[in-house]
Amino acid sequence: MHTHITCLYGHAYTSTAMLAQIATADIAKEMGFDKVPVYSYPVEADSESELRTRLDGIFSGVGFGDFIVLQYPTWNNVEFDQAIIRKLRAYPRLKIAIYIHDVLPLMFEPNAYLMPTMIEIYNMADVLIVPTEAMYQRLRQEGLQVDRYVVQEMWDHPIDLDLDRPEFIRQFHFAGDVNKFNFAKNWQSNLPLRVYSRDPETALPDQVITCGFMRDTELIVNLAKGGFGLVWADDDHINEYFKLCITHKLGTYLAAGIPVVVPRHLSNHDIIEANHLGLVADSLEEAQDYVANISAEDYDDLVDHVDRYRPLITQGFYTKRVLTEAIFKCLDNRS
Incomplete structure (x- = not known):
């Protein structure tokens, strides 16, 4: 056969x-x-x-x-x-x-x-x-x-890269088209949101840093510098689909070795909770407050858990x- x-x-x-x-x-x-x-x-x-x-x-x-x-x-x-x-x-x-x-x-x-x-x-x-x-x-x-x-x-997300350990940085990464997500266009936090997508069609808040589209290796290297990978949406239809599908960017963040922040209605949020890979949040405000107040020790603990889990994805x-x-x-x- x-x-x-x-x-x-x-x-x-x-x-x-x-x-x-x-x-x-x-x-x-x-x-x-x-x-x-x-x-x-x-x-x-x-x-x-x-x-x-x-x-x-x-x-x-x-x-x-x-x-x-x-x-x-x-x-x-x-x-x-x-x-x-x-x-x-x-x-x-x-x-x-x-x-x-x-x-x-x-x-x-x-x-x-x-x-x-x-x-x-x-x-x-x-x-x-x-x-x-x-x-x-x-x-x-x-x-x-x-x-x-x-x-x-x-x-x-298979990769064959020797990455440095992520540093403790209070910032979010978002691998998605900034023009399609209103939460990014209306970002209300002092924490940086680094967005990896095509150029924005409108002016963005000062804390939203557009990094442009990056090919896989470059993206992974940039994500791995530290911070949190964000999976989020504010469109009702997308959020309903989140309950049924699995999002590619979640695997990308974990392959880069960084903890994640995901909504509670995400279909595979239980993997994040069970393996201590980040925060499962009920609101964006909760997510922002969590990142603003997490200690370096707690962040390092999350990175350790991600490092233990990520071979499932990278291999x-x-x-x-x-x-x-x-x-x-x-x-x-x-x-």
Whole structure:
């Protein structure tokens, strides 16, 4: 049995969606998986015949009786995702796992109408890899029928860097687009908020320091200098999605070795509490007060706990676990 995993290419180098799929596929490759590149392109330009020919080429290395992981969405369009699963479902004895990174009808309100199509796609899989238990239960409410599933819990962030120990600095880091988050544009604290994103469209408070977009290694090195990684949003829809998804920036902060501050409604906040990796806060004001008053000794204790936990993320163990469990779910009737 050969194992395969799809991987998105063709997005801008700033695309978190593409970086997450590449990182996942790279970890899978260490386990013996073959990468199946899926490029972003204008699917609507293809005729039905051209699309069939394109898919024949993409999946030419996949054989009967193999195991394939489809990282969804492909970020082309839903019709393309649908065409992939329909094609592969016709392969005799092929086992298919769908690795759900995001659910577009839940992620973006205007895409809510796509939910029946996405459920149809998911129901054609043998096993699902879902970000959280809450996401699986939400999809069940929408008509999901697949009983075999694996829960991811956290994004890995593989790195191979020799980082210095973070210094005790009373500051926040935010790896997100400052133009999309009002809390950053209206920052009300004397503590610095260092933002890693494209240039702001409006003037920002003096304590918001724009650092520009940084590629992965540069970002990790800057985060590792010290402070707290912040996961936050003030948009109701994003906060609802936080309950279902797992955010990539959380793994990035922990890979850099710094403690984090997250909202209590974040899906995997229990990992932060159980492993003493930072603060789970009920409000931004609570978070700011916590950072303003934490002692150097308490900060160092958090850094020690992060250092103990971070190999799970930097060495790809979450991804390795879900891929291994997905294979067992497909092949072992006890699973």
